[in-house]
Amino acid sequence: xxxxxxxxxxxxxxxxxxxxxxxxxxxxxxxxxxxxxxxxxxxxxxxxxxxxxxxxxxxxxxxxxxxxxxxxxxxxxxxxxxxxxxxxxxxxxxxxxxxxxxxxxxxxxxxxxxxxxxxxxxxxxxxxxxxxxxxxxxxxxxxxxxxxxxxxxxxxxxxxxxxxxxxxxxxxxxxxxxxxxxxxxxxxxxxxxxxxxxxxxxxxxxxxxxxxxxxxxxxxxxxxxxxxxxxxxxxxxxxxxxxxxxxxxxxxxxxxxxxxxxxxxxxxxxxxxxxxxxxxxxxxxxxxxxxxxxxxxxxxxxxxxxxxxxxxxxxxxxxxxxxxxxxxxxxxxxxxxxxxxxxxxxxxxxxxxxxxxxxxxxxxxxxxxxxxxxxxxxxxxx
Numbered sequence: 001x002x003x004x005x006x007x008x009x010x011x012x013x014x015x016x017x018x019x020x021x022x023x024x025x026x027x028x029x030x031x032x033x034x035x036x037x038x039x040x041x042x043x044x045x046x047x048x049x050x051x052x053x054x055x056x057x058x059x060x061x062x063x064x065x066x067x068x069x070x071x072x073x074x075x076x077x078x079x080x081x082x083x084x085x086x087x088x089x090x091x092x093x094x095x096x097x098x099x100x101x102x103x104x105x106x107x108x109x110x111x112x113x114x115x116x117x118x119x120x121x122x123x124x125x126x127x128x129x130x131x132x133x134x135x136x137x138x139x140x141x142x143x144x145x146x147x148x149x150x151x152x153x154x155x156x157x158x159x160x161x162x163x164x165x166x167x168x169x170x171x172x173x174x175x176x177x178x179x180x181x182x183x184x185x186x187x188x189x190x191x192x193x194x195x196x197x198x199x200x201x202x203x204x205x206x207x208x209x210x211x212x213x214x215x216x217x218x219x220x221x222x223x224x225x226x227x228x229x230x231x232x233x234x235x236x237x238x239x240x241x242x243x244x245x246x247x248x249x250x251x252x253x254x255x256x257x258x259x260x261x262x263x264x265x266x267x268x269x270x271x272x273x274x275x276x277x278x279x280x281x282x283x284x285x286x287x288x289x290x291x292x293x294x295x296x297x298x299x300x301x302x303x304x305x306x307x308x309x310x311x312x313x314x315x316x317x318x319x320x321x322x323x324x325x326x327x328x329x330x331x332x333x334x335x336x337x338x339x340x341x342x343x344x345x346x347x348x349x350x351x352x353x354x355x356x357x358x359x360x361x362x363x364x365x366x367x368x369x370x371x372x373x374x375x376x377x378x379x380x381x382x
Contacts, residue, residue, distance in 0.1 A: 023050055036060055047086055052094035062172040069315045117373045119248035122265025127283040129254045133232040134162050135335040139351045140228045141190045148193040148226040153234040160196055162332035171198040189336055200351040230361045237271050246276045247376035256286045257296040266303055273308055284317040293317030315353045320348030
């Protein structure tokens with residue numbers, strides 16, 4: 001029996017349809033809804049390889065997993081079918097791998113964007129927020145998720161210090177047009193990418209419309225490369241911090257069992273929830289025991305429920321561990337320094353709770369992506 005691949009090859013031979021033949025990709029729903037013209041680069045056994053489309057001089061990085069309508073046209077020959085984006089690659093050249101007519105692996109809702117933006121925040125400084133953001137990013141990488149950590153702690157940026165990096169550029173240079181987005185991406189361990197924000201986020205407050213458009217367009221490549229983006233926010237109740245919290249898909253609130261830390265975490269949740277109801281997820285750091293962590297979480301949870309009518313999710317705890325201090329001094333993340341340490345076990349527990357399961361994980365659910373995240377930040381700050 002002749003399968004669809006053989007039929008398509010026959011049509012290629014018969015009609016001359018092959019490399020550089022025109023193809024139209026129609027996205028029916030979501031952020032990239034619309035029709036995009038492209039060309040076929042090759043036809044493989046299990047897929048059609050096409051150039052990643054451009055529109056208005058912008059790269060359109062369609063996500064793997066979405067369903068699209070395909071129309072092939074060449075010398076009077078027209079073939080229409082529904083296909084699935086199987087994979088996208090940015091380097092060495094931007095390409096999309098599209099399923100054959102009978103090779104759609106699953107039908108279902110269209111994902112507007114699979115990039116998940118996670119804000120790691122706290123009500124006060126010194127609770128270990130940055131360490132958690134970096135080590136959680138590495139844990140995502142180990143699970144096979146392409147991950148970027150953006151240092152947005154404008155007052156005390158130290159993600160690069162923890163990793164022993166010496167960044168030359170930050171997001172401010174991209175906003176001013178002095179650098180491309182890839183020039184401010186610094187590669188850390190296991191392929192984790194770090195982007196130092198510096199004063200870049202502050203500059204977004206007064207950015208002109210044309211600068212904003214250029215900046216958001218420059219995020220296309222980052223959005224195509226990252227499945228998970230972790231934002232290490234500043235601590236406290238500043239407008240910038242609360243704007244990050246409001247804009248993110250997921251919010252992880254880090255606190256310690258100290259009463260002042262619990263109080264400040266409550267204040268952050270209270271202020272933010274007045275502007276936008278979020279599903280806050282709490283991490284108890286530097287606990288002396290699981291029991292202490294659970295008691296601290298219970299106090300915070302009951303207070304938020306009583307006075308704010310908010311249900312908090314408990315992601316887990318990280319025990320006080322000397323490995324963390326040693327790793328900071330050596331500028332090596334503790335999850336790499338000692339994967340079996342109490343702190344590392346805590347990170348893996350948190351990731352497991354955050355993900356829940358592979359089918360309904362935090363980074364598989366619907367999200368709006370980095371460009372919408374930046375727009376929300378600007379709207380909130382202004």
